[in-house]
Amino acid sequence: MSKISKPTYDIVIIGSGLGGLITGLILSREGYKVCIIEKNAQIGGTLQTFFFNKSKFDTGVHYIGGLEPGQPLYPYFKYLGLMDELNLEKMEIDGFDLISFSNDANEYPIAQGYDNFKTQLLKFFPNEEKGLDEYISKIKEVCNSFSLYYINTNTSIEAEVEHFYKGAKDVINDCTQDKKLRAVLSANNLLYAGEGAKAPFYIHALIINSYIESSYRIIGGGSKISNALAKQIKALGGHILRNKEVVGLNRVNNKIESAELKNGELIKGKTFISNIHPTQTFNLMDTKGIRKSYLNRVLNLENTTSAFILYITLKPKSLKYEKVNKYHINSNDVWNLTNYKPEDWGKSFAIYYNQSPKDPEYAKSLIIITYMRVKEIKKWANTYNTTTDLSIRNKEYQDFKEEKSQLLLNEIEIKLPNIRNNMSAYNSSTPLTLRDYIGADGSLYGIKRDYNSPLKSYINTRTKIPNLLLTGQNIVMHGVLGVTIGAVVTCSELVGRDYLKDKIKSL
């Protein structure tokens, strides 16, 4: 028997990912009565952290960029009260990302600060000053034409849209004829699951620029962000419901009247904001009367690929801590890594270090990420495993994970030769884990953007249902910066963009 909840909230938000929490906080500050509904025990979506073998691991935020005055994320995090709450560690200035290739002993640095970025790469590519200048100027041109990227920018939508049609691979290739430099500048495309045939340059530019401006690790992990936001929302009278899955959005007269929870409870609201994937959002409701062309587009969005992630704990003082991320490429085509052949699986990967609080010179644990297509785990697609709904998957699945872990360990021995001796334990996650703990189909970053037909994957925060808005990584862009800006775009629909922008700028 359904129960009707009292009161009716001004704003009901589905999902407590970063986008849901930021919209929740902004609107609570503006006096709206907010309720956020989260299916998991832990809030934060991809900001969640977990403990394994006494080490804390991030699920989805390893570093963030643009956090100094004058840089893109700073005014937003300051406005959100996060700058004083987070304990940040600045990554290696002369190379926060180190790029390596098989059969090449060099580690090519991507450094912080544009002059330094150029200086460090010129050590390896002394004849490429012109190429690097060209690359930097193209990145800056994009960043300066996106409104809300730098809060002080005044730019037109036409200036933004112009950039939607340029491919990352083409733009980078136009900057330099040096094949190795092209590969170095493209090698951290795991940051946006970039495929050469589709990845737009603006996504590359907006992300990479933020890290070149400044790169930081969050000490204690991404959950520090979600907890700091939740604390403020609650202090303002907002409600956050955990372990409550939304299974339906009830439409009455073309408006959403309530969110229906798995336990039958109804949460009524005036405005609904979905922080979950647009396809999933529309799958929750009766779509009668919604224009077919819109609906078909939203229900058939293509998503970015997924990943296999290895979580390794290390023996005390066994591996030096490095304030860097390592991207290793073992392929002739850095733009085709998502399309690996079975025999090449795991050969290209990223390594993220976690510091030991007790022995800061040493690493306590490592996270290794390599691509894995969702279809590789389709055999187990009908099984679910979350903290609220725990079912141990069969031995075949455990064997699959073990086999993949061993294959990946073989590959990372190239970069970390003693890793098998140094590690004390390991665990892994597959695309199914991402699907169960966050949502959608297990995709890394939600919708795949395609510069050939950019408007197909363009999702407006306003939907065809007047009191339903969307937020999260599918609106502007994925990542902490993209989702933060997306949340401001969503809230602007309710409180006015100039008003909100002025408030953020005034701090």
Ligand SMILES: Cc1cc2nc3c(=O)[nH]c(=O)nc-3n(C[C@H](O)[C@H](O)[C@H](O)COP(=O)(O)OP(=O)(O)OC[C@H]3O[C@@H](n4cnc5c(N)ncnc54)[C@H](O)[C@@H]3O)c2cc1C
């Ligand atoms: C492996 C990985 C590494 C990453 N590394 C970085 C990084 O280093 N730096 C960076 O900036 N970004 C990184 N990202 C991207 C970044 O973490 C995400 O883009 C961002 O956190 C997504 O936020 P979101 O608001 O879209 O919500 P999501 O994180 O997608 O959260 C959605 C929430 O909705 C909940 N939910 C889903 N369905 C329901 C339902 N029916 N009812 C109730 N609740 C529901 C989910 O449980 C979840 O809590 C990474 C992502 C991944 C996967």
